[in-house]
Amino acid sequence: LAPGASAITVNLASISKFLFINDKELKLHKLRSLIPERRKPAGKQAYTNDQIRKMLEFADTLRNKAVIHCLSAGGFRAGAFEEMKWKHISEMPDNCYCVTVYPDSTHEYVIFLHHEARKALDEYAEERRTQGEHVTPESFVFVNCKSAVSEVIKPMTSQNVGSVLQRIVEKAKIPRVRSESGKRFDISIGNGFRKRFNTILKSNPNISFAIAERMMDHKTYLESVYLDTSDK
Numbered sequence: 001l002a003p004g005a006s007a008i009t010v011n012l013a014s015i016s017k018f019l020f021i022n023d024k025e026l027k028l029h030k031l032r033s034l035i036p037e038r039r040k041p042a043g044k045q046a047y048t049n050d051q052i053r054k055m056l057e058f059a060d061t062l063r064n065k066a067v068i069h070c071l072s073a074g075g076f077r078a079g080a081f082e083e084m085k086w087k088h089i090s091e092m093p094d095n096c097y098c099v100t101v102y103p104d105s106t107h108e109y110v111i112f113l114h115h116e117a118r119k120a121l122d123e124y125a126e127e128r129r130t131q132g133e134h135v136t137p138e139s140f141v142f143v144n145c146k147s148a149v150s151e152v153i154k155p156m157t158s159q160n161v162g163s164v165l166q167r168i169v170e171k172a173k174i175p176r177v178r179s180e181s182g183k184r185f186d187i188s189i190g191n192g193f194r195k196r197f198n199t200i201l202k203s204n205p206n207i208s209f210a211i212a213e214r215m216m217d218h219k220t221y222l223e224s225v226y227l228d229t230s231d232k
Contacts, residue, residue, distance in 0.1 A: 008035050045187045046195035047072075051174050055165075058172040064164055066117075066124040067142060067156075071190070073117035075197025075216065076101050078161035078190045086125075087137035090232075097121070098232050107217055110232055158190070165189050 012031060019026045047055075052072050059065040071078065080101050088100040097113040113121065125135055128143070133153070140155035166189055169176065176185040188195070194216070201212035213220045 044195070045192070046199055047174075047187060047192040048196075051172075052193075052196075054172045054174060055168050058168050062120070062124040062127050063142065064168065066120040067161060067164060068168070069117040069120040070113060071161075071193040072196070073113045074099060074101075074111040075194050075201075076111055077158070077194065077217075078156075079158040081140075081142045081156045081161060082158070084141045084155070085137065086135065086139050086141060089141065092232065101217065109214055109217055111215055162189055 012028075012035075016026050016028055052068065055068050056065055059068055067081075070076075076099075083102065084099070088103050090098045090100075092098045092112060095115040095118060097118045099111050099113060100108060101111055102108050121141070125141075129135055133139075140153065142156040144154050144156045144160050145152070169189065174187075176187045178185055198212070198216055201207050201215060202209070210220060
């Protein structure tokens with residue numbers, strides 16, 4: 001298959017940067033006119049509530065159940081687990097949690113976990129304690145090791161989360177249709193949660209667009225500078 005517009009654009013950018021550094025002229029506007037039209041992107045669909053319930057049925061560990069609950073309730077990227085520690089989680093009313101995502105970075109924002117997600121997270125943390133791990137505020141929320149006593153404790157990466165979700169989705173026989181290119185599916189393995197979360201936010205007339213975009217970690221002009229979200 002011929003490369004798509006996105007792949008060509010990436011390759012062209014690297015070549016143009018190389019030539020620019022070496023003081024070579026490149027008529028980019030002419031080359032860009034030859035790039036094929038962008039295709040409709042795949043992975044536009046979101047997981048349904050029933051599909052998420054089915055995932056929870058087939059999740060074989062408390063950790064994996066907690067991962068699904070948190071991605072569903074919080075809508076954050078799986079990569080957020082790599083920095084998330086228990087000190088970044090605080091109490092909220094109605095037996096909920098508040099989570100600070102990407103702490104101390106320019107992308108820092110807060111998101112919330114309802115009581116179901118909190119219960120799953122607490123049960124997973126308690127299991128780690130019974131297995132001998134000393135869970136402290138500095139401990140990672142999700143770890144990628146089975147024996148916390150004898151192994152170096154590392155956080156789950158986005159690749160780890162993707163592998164876990166892939167296995168669960170296949171076991172639960174959740175249908176995902178391949179695109180014509182054969183590289184992507186109509187439901188992204190991880191972003192299917194974010195698309196569902198985004199759809200729920202944008203469908204609620206009581207949530208402003210600016211707040212919804214902030215909870216998605218999307219940049220909207222100067223809202224990140226002037227929108228005060230310090231009141232959790």
